Each structure stands twice: as C-alpha cells, then as structure tokens.
Amino acid sequence: ANDVSMIKSAHIGVGISGQEGLQAVLASDYSFAQFRYLQRLLLVHGRWSYFRMCKFLGYFFYKNFAFTLVHFWFGFFCGFSAQTVYDQWFITLFNIVYTSLPVLAMGIFDQDVSDQNSMDYPQLYEPGQLNLLFNKRQFFICMAHGIYTSLALFFIPYGAFYNVAGEDGQHIADYQSFAVTMATSLVIVVSVQIALDTSYWTVINHVFIWGSIATYFSILFTMHSNGIFGIFPNQFPFVGNVRHSLTQKCIWLVILLTTVASVVPVVIVRFLKMNLCPTLSDQIRQRQKAQKKARPLRSRRPQTRRSSSRRSGYAFAHQEGYGELITSGKNMRAKNPPLTSGLEKTLYNSTSWIENFCKKTTDTVSCFSQDKTVKL
Amino acid sequence: MAMNYNAKDEVDGGPQCPPGGTAKNRRPDNTAFKQQRLPAWQPILTAGTVLPTFFIIGLIFIPIGIGIFVTSNNIREIEIDYTGTDPSSPCNKCLSPNATPCYCTINFTLEQSFEGNVFMYYGLSNFYQNHRRYVKSRDDSQLNGDSSALLNPSKECEPYRRNEDKPIAPCGAIANSMFNDTLELFLVGNESYPTPIPLKKKGIAWWTDKNVKFRNPSGGESLKERFKGTTKPVNWVKPVYMLDSEPDNNGFINEDFIVWMRTAALPTFRKLYRLIERKSDLHPTLPAGRYYLNITYNYPVHSFDGRKRMILSTISWMGGKNPFLGIAYIAIGSISFLLGVVLLVINHKYRNSSNTADITI
Numbered sequence: 001a002n003d004v005s006m007i008k009s010a011h012i013g014v015g016i017s018g019q020e021g022l023q024a025v026l027a028s029d030y031s032f033a034q035f036r037y038l039q040r041l042l043l044v045h046g047r048w049s050y051f052r053m054c055k056f057l058g059y060f061f062y063k064n065f066a067f068t069l070v071h072f073w074f075g076f077f078c079g080f081s082a083q084t085v086y087d088q089w090f091i092t093l094f095n096i097v098y099t100s101l102p103v104l105a106m107g108i109f110d111q112d113v114s115d116q117n118s119m120d121y122p123q124l125y126e127p128g129q130l131n132l133l134f135n136k137r138q139f140f141i142c143m144a145h146g147i148y149t150s151l152a153l154f155f156i157p158y159g160a161f162y163n164v165a166g167e168d169g170q171h172i173a174d175y176q177s178f179a180v181t182m183a184t185s186l187v188i189v190v191s192v193q194i195a196l197d198t199s200y201w202t203v204i205n206h207v208f209i210w211g212s213i214a215t216y217f218s219i220l221f222t223m224h225s226n227g228i229f230g231i232f233p234n235q236f237p238f239v240g241n242v243r244h245s246l247t248q249k250c251i252w253l254v255i256l257l258t259t260v261a262s263v264v265p266v267v268i269v270r271f272l273k274m275n276l277c278p279t280l281s282d283q284i285r286q287r288q289k290a291q292k293k294a295r296p297l298r299s300r301r302p303q304t305r306r307s308s309s310r311r312s313g314y315a316f317a318h319q320e321g322y323g324e325l326i327t328s329g330k331n332m333r334a335k336n337p338p339l340t341s342g343l344e345k346t347l348y349n350s351t352s353w354i355e356n357f358c359k360k361t362t363d364t365v366s367c368f369s370q371d372k373t374v375k376l
Numbered sequence: 377m378a379m380n381y382n383a384k385d386e387v388d389g390g391p392q393c394p395p396g397g398t399a400k401n402r403r404p405d406n407t408a409f410k411q412q413r414l415p416a417w418q419p420i421l422t423a424g425t426v427l428p429t430f431f432i433i434g435l436i437f438i439p440i441g442i443g444i445f446v447t448s449n450n451i452r453e454i455e456i457d458y459t460g461t462d463p464s465s466p467c468n469k470c471l472s473p474n475a476t477p478c479y480c481t482i483n484f485t486l487e488q489s490f491e492g493n494v495f496m497y498y499g500l501s502n503f504y505q506n507h508r509r510y511v512k513s514r515d516d517s518q519l520n521g522d523s524s525a526l527l528n529p530s531k532e533c534e535p536y537r538r539n540e541d542k543p544i545a546p547c548g549a550i551a552n553s554m555f556n557d558t559l560e561l562f563l564v565g566n567e568s569y570p571t572p573i574p575l576k577k578k579g580i581a582w583w584t585d586k587n588v589k590f591r592n593p594s595g596g597e598s599l600k601e602r603f604k605g606t607t608k609p610v611n612w613v614k615p616v617y618m619l620d621s622e623p624d625n626n627g628f629i630n631e632d633f634i635v636w637m638r639t640a641a642l643p644t645f646r647k648l649y650r651l652i653e654r655k656s657d658l659h660p661t662l663p664a665g666r667y668y669l670n671i672t673y674n675y676p677v678h679s680f681d682g683r684k685r686m687i688l689s690t691i692s693w694m695g696g697k698n699p700f701l702g703i704a705y706i707a708i709g710s711i712s713f714l715l716g717v718v719l720l721v722i723n724h725k726y727r728n729s730s731n732t733a734d735i736t737i
Contacts, residue, residue, distance in 0.1 A: 253444070
C-alpha cells in the first residue's frame with residue numbers, strides 16, 4: 001500500500017501482481033507477474049518505444065515543414081496574397097489520408113535491432129537516458145531538412161514553368177497544373193522519405209506506403225474527372241487537369257528531378273554517418289544482417305553450445321545411461337519453438353530436464369545455465 | 377538415476393503457473409503479430425547499394441539533361457515586346473491614346489525560318505493572375521451554363537457581380553480583365569504588298585475546358601436570347617455573345633475567353649493566341665525575312681509596370697523553349713556522379729576500420 005504513492009509519482013510506474021494483492025497493479029502504468037520481466041520491459045519495449053517515438057516526431061515535423069513552407073516561397077510570386085499553391089482538397093486530405101498511415105505503421109512496428117540483441121547489449125539503452133534521439137538539435141535538423149525540401153519542391157517547378165508552354169503548345173504553366181505538379185512531387189518525396197526512415201519493413205508497412213501513393217493517385221483522378229464536376233461544379237473546378245498535365249513528359253521529368261534533389265542529401269548524410277562513425281545500434285544491425293546471411297534459413301535448431309555442454313554431461317555417465325532420454329527426442333528438438341523465443345524455450349526445456357535430472361542424481365550438473373543472463 | 381527418469385514428468389514449458397493452478401492465463405497470444413516477430417525486410421545503407429545508385433543517377437540524368445538542353449536550343453523563338461514604354465517604339469503613342477482603338481505596327485526580321493507548326497502567344501509580365509482574390513473571383517457554375525447561376529452569380533465575384541442592376545455574365549475579376557488586343561502578322565515578300573499569314577483561332581484551349589467545363593446556357597435559339605437579363609462585364613466593349621461570329625466559338629465557349637480564364641501560376645506567363653499551321657514539308661511555315669505585326673492596342677498595362685509581348689515559337693516533344701530543365705538535370709546528374717566518386721574515395725580510405733565485425737562500444 002505504501003508503494004502506491006511511489007508508483008504514482010514516477011514517470012512510469014511498474015507494479016507486480018502477486019500474493020500481496022492488486023493495489024500496486026491498479027495504480028501502475030505497467031504491471032506483470034514476475035520481477036524478472038522488468039528487464040524486457042525496459043531494454044526491449046521501452047527502448048523500442050523511445051526509438052519509434054523519436055523517429056515519428058522527426059518525420060512528422062519534417063513532413064509538415066516541407067508541406068507548409070512552399071506557401072511561404074510562393075508568397076514572393078503571388079503578391080503575398082496568401083494564395084495556396086495546392087488544391088483545397090489536397091490540403092484537407094494530405095495529413096489525413098495520404099501520409100498518415102505509413103508513419104503510423106512506422107511508429108508501431110519499427111525495430112532497429114532484434115529483441116534478443118536488445119537484451120544482450122544493454123548499452124543500447126543509453127541514448128534514451130541521454131536524450132540523444134530527439135532534442136533541440138534534432139528538431140532543428142528536421143526543420144532545416146524540411147526547409148531545404150520545400151525549396152527544392154517550389155523552385156524546381158518554378159524554373160520549369162517560368163514562361164513556358166506545353167507539348168501541344170497549349171497552356172501548361174497555369175495555376176492548376178502547377179498545383180498538381182507540386183502536390184504530386186510532395187506526396188512522392190515524403191513517401192520516399194518515409195521509405196528511407198523505415199528500418200523494419202513488415203507486410204503492413206509495404207501495404208501502407210504503396211497504398212498511400214496509390215490512394216493519392218486514385219483520389220486525384222476521381223476529383224479531376226468529368227463526373228464529379230457535373231455534380232459539384234463549384235467544388236471541383238480542376239476538371240480535366242490530371243488528364244492534361246500528367247500526360248506531359250516534362251511534368252514527370254520535373255517530378256523525378258525534385259524527388260532526387262530532395263532525397264540525395266539525406267542518403268549521403270546517413271550513409272556517411274553510418275560508415276564513418278557508426279553508433280552501437282548501427283554496428284549491431286550490420287552484424288545482424290551478416291548473421292542472417294551466414295546462418296541457414298531454418299533457424300529452429302538449438303545452438304551448438306547447449307548440445308556441447310550436454311555432451312560433456314554424457315562423459316560422466318556412471319549410471320545406466322541416457323538412452324531413454326535421447327530416444328525420447330527431448331534434447332534434440334524443442335517443442336514448436338517460435339522464431340526468436342525458440343532459444344529461450346529450448347533452454348528452458350533443457351533446464352527443466354536438467355532440474356529433473358538434478359533431483360534424481362547426486363551428480364552436480366555444471367552450471368551451463370549460468371553463462372547466459374536470465375531469460376524471460 | 378536415468379532409470380528413474382520419467383518422460384511424463386516434464387514440466388510444461390514456459391514460466392510457472394500461478395500457485396492457484398486454475399487461475400486465468402493472462403498471457404498474450406504467441407502470434408507473430410502480437411509478439412512483434414513479423415517477418416520483415418531490414419535494409420541498411422551499405423556501400424554496395426548507395427554508390428551504384430549515385431553512379432546510375434549520374435549516368436541517367438546527364439544524358440537526359442543534355443537531350444533536353446539540345447532540344448530546347450533547337451526550338452526557334454522570337455519575342456517582340458510591344459508595350460511601347462520606349463519613346464522610339466511605334467506603340468508609344470498608344471500609351472495614352474487620344475482615340476480608341478489605337479493601332480500600331482512593329483517591324484521585325486526572322487533570321488531563320490520556322491518549320492513545322494508555329495504557335496503565336498501573347499505574353500504578360502508583372503501581371504499577377506495568381507493573386508488570391510483574383511483567382512477566386514469567378515463562378516464556375518455560371519460558366520458551365522447553369523441557368524440559376526447565370527442570373528444570380530456567386531458572391532465570390534464581388535465587386536464584379538452586378539452592374540446597372542443586372543447580373544454580369546461572365547462575372548468576376550478574371551473575366552473582366554480579359555486580354556483584348558488584336559494581333560495580325562504580315563510577311564513582307566518580294567511583291568509590292570505584304571501577304572497576311574493565316575492565323576487559326578480554334579484548337580487553342582484545352583479540350584476538357586471547351587467541351588466540359590465551359591458551356592453556354594441553354595434556352596432560346598440565338599445566343600443573345602439565352603443571355604437575356606444579363607449585362608456585359610464593366611471593362612468589355614462587346615457583350616459575351618458577340619465575341620465571335622461562329623456559333624461554336626461564341627459565348628462562354630469562345631476559345632480566347634477560355635484560355636484567359638485558365639489563370640496562370642506565375643506573374644510572367646504566356647498564353648496561346650493563334651496557331652500557324654504548317655503548309656507542307658517543302659515550304660517552311662514562316663520563311664526567314666521581314667515581317668510586320670499589326671497591333672490593335674486595347675489592353676492597358678503601363679499603369680502597373682506590366683509588359684506585353686508577342687511570341688512566335690515552335691514546339692518540341694518537351695514543350696516550348698526552356699533551358700532550365702536541361703541545365704538542372706545536368707547539374708544534379710553531375711553532382712550525383714561527383715558525390716559517388718567522393719564517397720567511393722572516402723569509403724576506400726576508411727574501409728579497413730569499418731570492415732571488422734567487432735562491436736566497439
């Protein structure tokens with residue numbers, strides 16, 4: 001009962017549900033049954049949560065700076081009348097439909113290193129303690145990146161549309177084509193940026209990212225179609241625009257150039273940082289990748305060191321032998337282990353078998369369960 | 377003892393059950409989704425992916441840039457500024473005309489002949505068609521032929537909504553400021569009198585604009601009847617149903633009107649005025665030589681420091697003359713290639729230190 005005030009005043013209160021009652025559990029943010037789960041809570045889930053949150057925030061600020069500052073540059077060329085560069089519908093749907101799902105998927109599923117490695121290298125927890133991943137400096141970097149992207153997004157189409165005509169000689173530098181070009185390049189640039197930011201691509205990430213781009217184009221074609229103009233002429237004045245502008249080659253060349261110009265600096269900076277001064281997280285990721293290549297695809301075998309320690313146990317047989325044990329198959333094959341927790345399970349299986357064995361014999365089985373930290 | 381070992385005595389894998397034995401198991405499902413074990417692709421920026429990418433970008437962009445630049449340079453274009461601010465210009469007298477309309481003539485020479493289809497544009501500078509209050513000052517349902525909007529235009533058109541107690545058709549500031557200069561082109565040939573160049577006025581607007589977005593109001597037989605009860609915009613000379621004698625280019629679907637209503641994005645723009653179709657493959661459309669331009673100078677731009685130009689231009693697969701895109705592609709392609717080389721050098725120099733698999737904390 002005296003723990004409740006302590007739990008409430010902490011940043012994160014953790015309670016253990018057990019014999020002493022449920023008061024701590026009811027007052028806490030997280031609760032579990034055994035004290036040893038705290039390690040996993042902090043080193044795996046807490047760290048991932050901090051990592052995801054910082055990435056999410058950084059990307060969100062960048063995206064909105066890139067989206068909004070274009071209007072600031074356009075102000076110089078429209079008499080500072082606050083004319084928007086984009087279509088009204090695009091402004092409404094941009095943050096809700098076109099770009100919300102990919103960043104949500106990144107914020108839920110992203111992992112930099114696997115949970116096993118998070119537990120093996122507790123030093124990875126340091127960036128969270130030192131507030132390294134999102135502080136004032138990181139915020140200004142996001143802002144600068146957004147400003148640079150908005151400059152590329154505005155001035156490259158500006159130069160391409162200055163006093164020109166289209167492929168068929170007709171008007172191409174009109175306000176609506178300009179808006180469509182800029183909106184399309186914006187959606188593609190921020191989607192490529194989220195694709196660069198996501199470091200753990202599950203199926204859901206793929207669906208959300210490519211699906212958002214597909215949604216953008218389908219909504220665009222719908223809003224510029226004849227049918228919807230017939231119903232609401234004043235709300236959808238962009239009729240025919242997509243059919244005219246997105247079939248011109250020079251518009252697609254502009255979009256490609258804008259995307260490359262916005263993304264190349266990011267790739268360079270990240271590549272240099274990763275190769276010249278890699279953080280611990282980067283090093284572990286590289287090692288993970290190398291291990292994945294080297295390891296055979298089926299990773300359901302138990303690790304060799306366990307069987308070797310077991311093998312060293314065989315040498316001490318004064319008793320009848322382990323024939324029954326071996327043929328029962330318990331130490332060869334774990335019971336349906338899942339991918340990453342297979343290691344714990346097989347160890348636990350063998351530990352339980354060992355404990356049973358310890359109960360029956362007087363031999364002291366050497367503690368090959370002690371060279372690993374406690375598994376949850 | 378091994379003989380005492382009983383295979384059935386295995387404890388169930390997993391953490392201990394609560395001592396009650398029958399308490400509800402609150403473990404979350406051991407699925408890949410809930411345990412965050414979904415199969416995933418984890419890309420890393422390695423030298424093997426980044427460096428070839430930069431080189432490929434450089435190798436693709438530089439030829440594209442060169443192609444665009446060469447194409448743009450081959451486009452023939454001539455711009456004639458006829459605002460008349462210069463006192464020696466023939467159109468200077470039209471800046472403050474004593475009698476409207478004012479006519480002036482500008483002579484110019486084509487050094488090279490223009491082949492293929494030639495497009496005649498009028499260009500304006502310092503004209504902010506992208507000002508917010510200007511852009512919204514229109515009524516799209518009225519322009520689509522909606523009869524209720526014809527007699528009751530939207531509030532966005534203020535102050536160009538009603539005049540002399542009648543609704544204005546077409547309403548709004550965009551329609552009111554329509555460009556109304558007339559340009560005619562003559563070739564000074566070998567004969568004594570110059571030959572006029574035939575200028576085609578159909579086919580200058582977007583197809584969807586002319587056939588979907590802009591429709592004349594339905595109603596009586598003649599166009600004048602259909603616009604009964606409305607009045608012309610304040611700055612127009614003729615009402616909208618007298619813009620052209622041909623019925624499919626009159627009223628709201630007049631192509632010059634449609635081209636003007638498609639507001640430009642930037643303060644310096646050009647709009648298609650007329651087409652000069654090519655005659656045959658043997659003769660150039662506009663042979664080199666002396667020409668003169670007859671201008672009916674109606675449109676005043678001098679008061680806000682604007683400029684008016686007439687532009688004759690041919691067209692290529694990427695549009696009109698625009699060196700910016702070619703130069704930008706060449707620049708970004710070469711920067712990318714250069715960065716690829718620089719990164720290769722840096723990577724080579726520091727390769728030894730980053731190649732070890734040790735984790736240095």
